[in-house]
Amino acid sequence: MTAVKFNIDTVDHAVQTPDVELPWAALGLKDNEFQRVVEILGRRPTAAELAMYSVMWSEHCSYKSSKVHLKQFGDKVTEGMLEHLLVGIGENAGVVDIGDGWAVTFKVESHNHPSFVEPYQGAATGVGGIVRDIISMGARPVAVMDPLRFGAIDHPDTPRLVHGIVAGIGGYGNSLGLPNIGGEVVFDSVYQGNPLVNALAVGVLRHEDIRLANASGVGNKVVLFGARTGGDGIGGASVLASESFDAGKPSKRPAVQVGDPFAEKVLIECCLELFKASVVEGIQDLGAAGISCATSELASNGDGGMHVELTSVLLRDPTLTPGQILMSESQERMMAVVTPSNVASFEAIMDKWNVEYSWLGEVTDTGRLIIEWDGEKIVDVDPRTVAHDGPVYNRPFHRPTWLDAVQADSFSADRPADLKAAVLKLMASPNMCSKDWVTNQYDRYVQGNTALAMPDDAGVVRVDEETGLGIALSTDANGRYSYLNPYEGARLALAEAYRNVATSGAKPMAVTDCLNFGSPEDPEVMWQFAESVRGLADACQELGVPVTGGNVSLYNQTGGVPIHPTPVVGVLGVFDDVARRTPSGWREDGQAIYLLGTTRNELDGSEWANLHGHLGGQPPAVDLGAEKTLAAILVNSSRDGMIDAAHDLSEGGLAAALSEAALRFGVGARIALDELCERDGVDPFTALFSESQARAVVAVPRSEEVRFNDMCTARNFPRLRIGVVDAENGALDVQGHFVLPLAELKEVHEATLPNHFA
Amino acid sequence: MTVETPLIGSSAAPIPDETLTGIRVGVISFPGSLDDRDAMRAVRIAGGTAVDLWHGDHDLKGVDAVVIPGGFSYGDYLRAGAISRFAPLMEQISAAASSGTLPVLGICNGFQVLTEAHLLPGSMIKNNHLHFLCRDQRLKVENTTTAWTSSYNAGDEIVVPLKNQDGQFVADERTLDELEGEGRVVFRYVGGNPNGSRRDIAGISNAAGNVVGLMPHPEHAVEAGFGPDSSAFGDVGLRGGVDGLDIFTSVLKKLVK
Amino acid sequence: MPRIVVDVMPKPEILDPQGKAIAGALPRLGLTGFAEVRQGKRFELTVEGEVTEAVLEQARTAAITLLSNPVIEDVTRVEVIEDVQ
Amino acid sequence: MPRIVVDVMPKPEILDPQGKAIAGALPRLGLTGFAEVRQGKRFELTVEGEVTEAVLEQARTAAITLLSNPVIEDVTRVEVIEDVQ
Ligand SMILES: Nc1ncnc2c1ncn2[C@@H]1O[C@H](COP(=O)(O)OP(=O)(O)O)[C@@H](O)[C@H]1O
Numbered sequence A: 001m002t003a004v005k006f007n008i009d010t011v012d013h014a015v016q017t018p019d020v021e022l023p024w025a026a027l028g029l030k031d032n033e034f035q036r037v038v039e040i041l042g043r044r045p046t047a048a049e050l051a052m053y054s055v056m057w058s059e060h061c062s063y064k065s066s067k068v069h070l071k072q073f074g075d076k077v078t079e080g081m082l083e084h085l086l087v088g089i090g091e092n093a094g095v096v097d098i099g100d101g102w103a104v105t106f107k108v109e110s111h112n113h114p115s116f117v118e119p120y121q122g123a124a125t126g127v128g129g130i131v132r133d134i135i136s137m138g139a140r141p142v143a144v145m146d147p148l149r150f151g152a153i154d155h156p157d158t159p160r161l162v163h164g165i166v167a168g169i170g171g172y173g174n175s176l177g178l179p180n181i182g183g184e185v186v187f188d189s190v191y192q193g194n195p196l197v198n199a200l201a202v203g204v205l206r207h208e209d210i211r212l213a214n215a216s217g218v219g220n221k222v223v224l225f226g227a228r229t230g231g232d233g234i235g236g237a238s239v240l241a242s243e244s245f246d247a248g249k250p251s252k253r254p255a256v257q258v259g260d261p262f263a264e265k266v267l268i269e270c271c272l273e274l275f276k277a278s279v280v281e282g283i284q285d286l287g288a289a290g291i292s293c294a295t296s297e298l299a300s301n302g303d304g305g306m307h308v309e310l311t312s313v314l315l316r317d318p319t320l321t322p323g324q325i326l327m328s329e330s331q332e333r334m335m336a337v338v339t340p341s342n343v344a345s346f347e348a349i350m351d352k353w354n355v356e357y358s359w360l361g362e363v364t365d366t367g368r369l370i371i372e373w374d375g376e377k378i379v380d381v382d383p384r385t386v387a388h389d390g391p392v393y394n395r396p397f398h399r400p401t402w403l404d405a406v407q408a409d410s411f412s413a414d415r416p417a418d419l420k421a422a423v424l425k426l427m428a429s430p431n432m433c434s435k436d437w438v439t440n441q442y443d444r445y446v447q448g449n450t451a452l453a454m455p456d457d458a459g460v461v462r463v464d465e466e467t468g469l470g471i472a473l474s475t476d477a478n479g480r481y482s483y484l485n486p487y488e489g490a491r492l493a494l495a496e497a498y499r500n501v502a503t504s505g506a507k508p509m510a511v512t513d514c515l516n517f518g519s520p521e522d523p524e525v526m527w528q529f530a531e532s533v534r535g536l537a538d539a540c541q542e543l544g545v546p547v548t549g550g551n552v553s554l555y556n557q558t559g560g561v562p563i564h565p566t567p568v569v570g571v572l573g574v575f576d577d578v579a580r581r582t583p584s585g586w587r588e589d590g591q592a593i594y595l596l597g598t599t600r601n602e603l604d605g606s607e608w609a610n611l612h613g614h615l616g617g618q619p620p621a622v623d624l625g626a627e628k629t630l631a632a633i634l635v636n637s638s639r640d641g642m643i644d645a646a647h648d649l650s651e652g653g654l655a656a657a658l659s660e661a662a663l664r665f666g667v668g669a670r671i672a673l674d675e676l677c678e679r680d681g682v683d684p685f686t687a688l689f690s691e692s693q694a695r696a697v698v699a700v701p702r703s704e705e706v707r708f709n710d711m712c713t714a715r716n717f718p719r720l721r722i723g724v725v726d727a728e729n730g731a732l733d734v735q736g737h738f739v740l741p742l743a744e745l746k747e748v749h750e751a752t753l754p755n756h757f758a
Numbered sequence B: 001m002t003v004e005t006p007l008i009g010s011s012a013a014p015i016p017d018e019t020l021t022g023i024r025v026g027v028i029s030f031p032g033s034l035d036d037r038d039a040m041r042a043v044r045i046a047g048g049t050a051v052d053l054w055h056g057d058h059d060l061k062g063v064d065a066v067v068i069p070g071g072f073s074y075g076d077y078l079r080a081g082a083i084s085r086f087a088p089l090m091e092q093i094s095a096a097a098s099s100g101t102l103p104v105l106g107i108c109n110g111f112q113v114l115t116e117a118h119l120l121p122g123s124m125i126k127n128n129h130l131h132f133l134c135r136d137q138r139l140k141v142e143n144t145t146t147a148w149t150s151s152y153n154a155g156d157e158i159v160v161p162l163k164n165q166d167g168q169f170v171a172d173e174r175t176l177d178e179l180e181g182e183g184r185v186v187f188r189y190v191g192g193n194p195n196g197s198r199r200d201i202a203g204i205s206n207a208a209g210n211v212v213g214l215m216p217h218p219e220h221a222v223e224a225g226f227g228p229d230s231s232a233f234g235d236v237g238l239r240g241g242v243d244g245l246d247i248f249t250s251v252l253k254k255l256v257k
Numbered sequence C, D: 001m002p003r004i005v006v007d008v009m010p011k012p013e014i015l016d017p018q019g020k021a022i023a024g025a026l027p028r029l030g031l032t033g034f035a036e037v038r039q040g041k042r043f044e045l046t047v048e049g050e051v052t053e054a055v056l057e058q059a060r061t062a063a064i065t066l067l068s069n070p071v072i073e074d075v076t077r078v079e080v081i082e083d084v085q
């Protein structure tokens, strides 16, 4: 193919024309940042170089505001935490050793803004992007999760977002054959103009299959494969329509990317075949910043140099300029490094899967990333300066002035007399209602390894069919807790995800996080961010679970009002045998129901307070020591067959936990609160609605009660027999207070989402 | 009644049967097939030998039966199954299937491929509620003379997962009457029609009974611990439903004879 | 480059769930002038070079073999269109 | 009854996975005359009574608000068609 002839801004041309006005500001670079580029290069950048630096030095790609804080995830790890870590932060996704030669890679990422603009495609391509991260580690993706946040349920714009985003997550994930095993759906008006669409993917691989994003081996070939490159995702960069900056003709570039899940499914299978045949040395997915990112990262992580002919890129739109090709975020593309001797095998696999590819160039040891356009040099940079030496900001931050007043405003509304009505109201509320309307649009069966999924506490997937070795995953965040106290809020998010995983019976092992915040240029938001990272890093250290990777999403605000700080935390746990996983509902008549943990008067930030429009005070106290013991009890009793059901207490407290455990299999229970109220010094309402942490309810077979009690005693952990499973009465009978027929509870619980969206 | 903590795989552990192992069931993969490995697992759990077939090949590898699995072949972009129908291997399958000799089961997308290939009448359109729907679905087995249902008793009900977006079975009234009259409605939805399918039809067969298409997924109800939470044959453990397994044992047993 | 357009509509006797959903939504937007809505597909096939009778014939074949399913759909048009929008 | 037809096509610069899949399948059927395929939608709105300018205006409104997604699609036609097939 002959290249379209542009008035190309070559390196030579840049040297000769130092004074050309460059649109760096329109591309998002700050004055000082542009000056640095000039300093690094010793001349003005070419148009193509400017394109690369501007996208790679953006907040999204360079983490320039968050880097100084994120360092803590590395600084605060102990030897012990690294024990199972095969690949840590910095690669496309972290890799965790789960034993028997198996490893797991997982990561959560945001696609918030695109999903507001075009909900279906935004959410769909969010799934697509995170799945490619997982493939590029050498893994087969095995499941996805989708923590979501929307504005108020009754806002006129909410149905557009809910319908589009849920259909987009499902449309892409279902088409890839990835079971969706969990997530979150939260409604809060702070997310009105900024819905949060976070997507998590997890993959499985053998230790020897780990692939890294580096270009090593001088003379090895660089290949781009998958979808063709179009003008996707470079709408903001239309100033690059003319590479010589003299013609101001408007360019029509799509602001949104359209996903092609079929192409990605084929890409998955084709990559797995490449890995199996050992024909790729290094591999990188193309996400944000497209070829700019892939070439500069591959080169700087490897032998340091790369030589690329850009006209070799297969295009969907032949009018794209070199800068646009470098910036394009077209989906479903991958870049790989292949030794010359493997070229033929590589091509055979591409042909089998009918995947297009083009050889772009080769690895060098010059320390330079050279990109040519039809033989003319348009980029000549040290790839490190593009990929790793971006600006780093120590942005000013300070504690919000309003926080004292908010924290002083504790929830004090009257305790309702009618507890039955209160439970019904809670369980019908937008955040506590059944999420079936959403999750029934997701395939949870495909691949045949799902051992637990919605609505249980964690998603559980078998990894090894022979041994039953498997993993559990949960994602959590509570924006209200984080608003009240970002340090504790982040710790609470980790505590809940950790607890959910342990409740399912898995041993928590590692963490991924997606930090969703407002503008870092607002010192109060920056403080929330700094506190959250500090809290999460501290809590990870205390619980002994390392952060293996994640994502930062800033500027989530509309009209100067930021979202609640929302650090979404995903925890990965491991099972020796998923046969031992614990469901969240009870089924066997006569089994004893125990409450583990202590209940305090902690209603600030709770769902109950939220239902009354109140947000003030301090979130529930965090006791990570207690969380650790609770987790150990849950994991051991699952392994030793001491419990048949377990459900953690989180939003909505005991009332929600009992309701959900009963609704899970439609089996009721008789519950007595007296002893609990007496022991913990709380009234029945508080017993039911407080959101004290480190608690769970479990169902213990009669034959196991002694053993179970002994174990709790040995660990000195508070537990109380609060009731018994009653398979006959079809009700949640809280003795002395109310009898709530499950049919009635189920009806209101399940009606909320269909009423708004069906 | 006391039930132990359910152990995955306990009730589905195949009893090795040498005669069944000799039966080779091919599972065809198209680009975009998703439940192909699951269908192969189901064949193995039922005791047979699963053989993977590639859509682009021209060789049926001497298989005794074929499963066309679920998924979104070619993205289902044009119409579900429309492009796959023209795959090279489909020619062999069509020929053998229409001669009445080769047992062929199309599950979900596979069913759609069979209708597009005119091996089965009718077609599938978008669900009446327009959403993808994943749920555990109760079905009635109405014809137990087909190659794929002989291990059931007429009138048996089963619970298997359903998951699709274009699952609404449609055909003109004459065709529907014909299907009913000839007993070719093999599976019918009970306990609620999930997608608007005419006459609650979930699965049908050709006149010879060797070709069966079914929208829900029996291959996801074959292994205790990974199936639906319920069964029509009584209480089961957590995700213990294996009601779909007999679809696969039916064909193996039939072929042994 | 010249294009051939192929229109495919659901057969009148086949229920069209998408058309029905649209018909239900229109009045909620205050658009009450319509009795029924049907949603079909429109394909544009770009022809490399001239549109000969042979190419048109190919388009007709594509229309009835691949682009439509005769059980549920009718091909309502196969036609060359001008290259203007 | 008279009908108004609304054609909606994916914007030219937007990826059309459906068209791409069809374009890939045509040559396998021996139909090699086409360089590109785009798949769009065709809506037929049946009008109760006469097609007045007001009704046409309603159709235009429907086309840009409900029937198309302006971020990724263009309305390429809103027109009355004869009631013949
Ligand atoms: N968007 C979603 N996608 C998938 N699963 C979801 C989604 N939202 C909620 N769920 C699932 O519904 C169940 C209940 O959610 P939630 O009450 O938030 O769980 P928990 O409080 O245990 O974290 C969980 O199994 C959760 O994974």
Ligand SMILES: [Mg+2]
Pocket: A456, A457, A500, A647, A648, A649, A650
């Ligand atoms: Mg939970």
